[in-house]
Amino acid sequence: MTSNRKTLSGGALLILIVLFIGLMLVVNVMFRGARVDLTQNNLYTLSSGTKEILAKLDEPINLYLFYSDKGSQNIPQLRTYATRVRELLEEMAARSNGNIHLQVIDPLPFSEDEDRATTYGLQAVPVTAGGETVFLGLAGTNSTNGQSVIPFFQPDKESFLEYDVAKLVHELATPKKP
Structure with a gap:
């Protein structure tokens, strides 16, 4: 039973890692070039x-x-x-x-x-x-x-x-x- 739990938790961890990497790749492609200016005086926002x-x-x-x-x-x-x-x-x-x-x-x-x-x-x-x-x-x-x-x-x-x-x-x- 312990071996079964270890296999399930290891498999779940592996699936989470693959999902995280896939999500990061999708976000990187979708939001390429997106910019947010968080400076106080909007220094990096063009008029x-x-x-x-x-x-x-x-x-x-x-x-x-x-x-x-x-x-x-x-x-x-x-x-x-x-x-x-x-x-x-x-x-x-x-x-x-x-x-x-x-x-x-x-x-x-x-x-x-x-x-x-x-x-x-x-x-x-x-x-x-x-x-x-x-x-x-x-x-x-x-x-x-x-x-x-x-x-x-x-x-x-x-x-x-x-x-x-x-x-x-x-x-x-x-x-x-x-």
């Missing part, structure tokens, strides 16, 4: 205007976030803000139906990436008395050689972050008519 701009994109837009990760290791406020900027850009790229391609670039001093950032018109801001500089800017291009930049994301203007990026995307999506 309706931004969603409308992203929905109307007809051509691909390339966004290049230049952020000096290594140069900002001793500046926690800037690192936190840079993470916020990157996450907003990733959210916009995810909502653009594949029309926004984001690249995050760490321009090391005296590198081709640093030259590329300055070619776009981004500003390197000095952060130490020794002359070390940090990039935190965005360059965007479209398929018709259009170009737009945000030279430096200023942490004190975080409340305008989504507006500034949406404006840049809108400028690239609607090229000026001749």
Whole structure:
């Protein structure tokens, strides 16, 4: 009788494990891409205007976030803000139906990436008395050689972050008519 109980409880446990794995697979497929913003100020919820701009994109837009990760290791406020900027850009790229391609670039001093950032018109801001500089800017291009930049994301203007990026995307999506 004890052997019969062990077999039944072992079989029931095995069935529960298989059901749990099957349920997780189904949930993973059904809710892929579902997002919930539980932050206090809805930091990761895009405004309706931004969603409308992203929905109307007809051509691909390339966004290049230049952020000096290594140069900002001793500046926690800037690192936190840079993470916020990157996450907003990733959210916009995810909502653009594949029309926004984001690249995050760490321009090391005296590198081709640093030259590329300055070619776009981004500003390197000095952060130490020794002359070390940090990039935190965005360059965007479209398929018709259009170009737009945000030279430096200023942490004190975080409340305008989504507006500034949406404006840049809108400028690239609607090229000026001749």
